[in-house]
Amino acid sequence: MSEAHAAAVAERFTALYGAGPEGVWAAPGRVNLIGEHTDYNGGFVMPFALPHTAVAAVSRRTDGVLRLHSADIDDGEGGVVEIAPDALVPGSDKNWTAYPAGVVWALREAGHTVPGADVHLASTVPTGAGLSSSAALEVVVALALNDLYGLGIERGALARLCQRAENAYVGAPTGIMDQTASACCEDGHALFLDTRDFSQRQIPFDLAAGGMRLLVVDTRVKHAHSGGEYGKRRAGCERGAELLGVTALRDVAHDALDAALERLGDEEEVRRLVRHVVTEDHRVERTVALLEAGETRAIGPVLTEGHASLRDDFRVSCPELDLVVESALAAGALGARMTGGGFGGSVVVLVESADADEVTAAVEKAFAAARYTAPRVFTAVPSPGARRLV
């Protein structure tokens, strides 16, 4: 995020609202290295922040009104959306404005005084790519309001308020990973997060120094979590926990998995969901142990195992995601898996730096042969979490 970009966002704010903003903030999108669909099961995740950010120029208002504008939405009018205090009703807004509006609603619901705000947003996080563009929007607005109104909310709690905005206001039943990643990640690190007690550990993650790279391949297949499939998986996991008599699937130990699956009898779908979640939590722990032992290359097969589990057991992959994984591995990648909620979005591919171009070319060639839209490929560099720029 360059200073020039922050200045441009502030300038646009001034043109829209007639006076300069009180500040400019940024919050990143994320990729998840490993730990998928574990965050609403009390389990482990391991995301890191991307250099792509949502940037917000913000000023306070005293009349309760929220005025919102996005540089990225072409609404044909380029207009500012004005939301009166009594119009903040959960489920009432089906547009992008539901994310920032939901944050104001969640802050007020939690008892914080947020009299109003003028907001201009500009984001470089690709939308619908499984890279948490919506969490970045929520977190950047929450951080700005937290700072401007002196609310004193710490980062983890701020992330949980953003999750509440997404669950209760927007209506997407997502977990806590994305907002925590955006709010809490640190430059050069992946975040090992326990989603049960919210404890965190920053794990140094410098692939370049070891001669490797993590490619992100955006399949350009758009996904959405307010649709039914994500919610169905979540409900299935909750049913599994109930049948097994545990609070959450996190409580099923990896070495007790076979016995648990047996107890589920002929509940075939639930058995698959349970197997994914329990083995995925174990894969996160294995990944952390390997990284801490300096055995970074050895995480490749763990990532690939994770993809197979998401494809075959959790069933959230799609042909385009599978093709990226298969073609990247065939071209010599160390490991690959879909990242994020699935049903489209992106894949992370661990490669030797020297092989990055060849692997990228192989994926592009496979997509062209399948007549899929050309994917977008970039190297993911662990970047800072949300912060004030100006």
Ligand code: GAF
């Ligand atoms: C989406 C959700 F927002 C996260 O909470 C998480 O469940 C993820 O899908 C799957 O791991 O990104």
